[in-house]
Amino acid sequence: MNVTPLDELQWKSPEWIQVFGLRTENVLDYFSESPFFDKTSNNQVIKMQRQFSQLNDPNAGVNMTQNIMNLPDGKNVEDELAYVDPARRQILFKYPMYMQLEEELMKLDGTEYVLSSVREPDFWVIKKQKRINDTSAGSSRGPRIIPLQDYYIIGANVYQSPTVFKIVQSRLMSTSYHLNSTLESLYDLIEFQPSQGVHYKVPIDTTTTSTTTGANNGNNVGGGSNKNSVRPTGAANMATVPSTTNVNMTVNTVGTGGQTVDNGGGRAGNGNTGITTEMLDKLMVTSIRSTPNYI
Structure with missing residues (x-):
């Protein structure tokens, strides 16, 4: 009993x-x-x-x-x-x-x-x-x-x-339990790599990661490579260049209508001063060689 x-x-x-x-x-x-x-x-x-x-x-x-x-x-x-x-x-x-x-x-x-x-x-x-x-x-x-x-x-x-012994015993058991829980959490964060040795993992915020990934995918038009592209001042809605072998490219500028640029002659239609062929070449090279910055 x-x-x-x-x-x-x-x-x-x-x-x-x-x-x-x-x-x-x-x-x-x-x-x-x-x-x-x-x-x-x-x-x-x-x-x-x-x-x-x-x-x-x-x-x-x-x-x-x-x-x-x-x-x-x-x-x-x-x-x-x-x-x-x-x-x-x-x-x-x-x-x-x-x-x-x-x-x-x-x-x-x-x-x-x-x-x-x-x-x-x-x-x-x-x-x-x-x-x-x-x-x-x-x-x-x-x-x-x-x-x-x-x-x-x-x-x-x-x-x-309760006696003093019971009080001290209860406090020591509570302290031991919380220390054991803390050590178990620290062990889960330890990671070993041959190149870096022992180090602690950096906790990843899944909410921030998913938001950043969605923003990067939205900036990549047409599903191409996710690289930062440089837009010229005053230009809007520039189409993605599919290949370097294409001759003619269409660019919409802020002005009276669009204009077609001839890659061979460097002429701008409709009598407006637009983007020249040299500018497009520089944009192409910058877009290909630039290294994207991930947040």
Whole structure:
């Protein structure tokens, strides 16, 4: 049978809260119903003694309060609670039922549960500790308190506080996982070539590549070689030259109509000054020898 560790357990009792409600005065009673509570603790012993005392003496609670406020040997409550930390001491003075519980716990040795922090209406901290009273004669020192465990209640949920070992272990495992994932990603980027050695690959953006390829294909009219061509100023819609052996070429210029250039005579029709044969030859050579620049 698999048992869930207490530091991984969340407990709540909506039925109990519906009947009694949850507040600072009864939060220890609510905690005593959880699996975190030790039934052999001093709190359970005091609880059973109170039930027996109330059955035999209905005024037991009043007498207990009077005994706490009037301590023997001229001692006051502050002297008796000097060993208690200031935060918990304020809780004892504010809530009489916890003052009564502390007075009874001072008479016993062993494991006990105390309320150590309050932030109403939805947060409480309960501390499990071991009390060792100094019974030597004439000793003025208070009891020795050994902390064992902390529990916190958020809303109606009760949790056990994890140990420092569990926290450090969790952080180290998380760090190791992320480092391992990073190294695996770096290994995928390493590439070896005999001419260049070991180097990292450059990630390729497929969106930019496809856009650039489409633009280059659009500039190449007629499906010819994808090379940069030089257009003369003022010229538009120049047809692609299919071969260097062709004699006549047709060029549309910005002007009155088109003109036909005779490669042999170098004449321009329609009386307009157009592109000469020498200019076309230079354009041809430039287009063939130019090296395209890829982005």
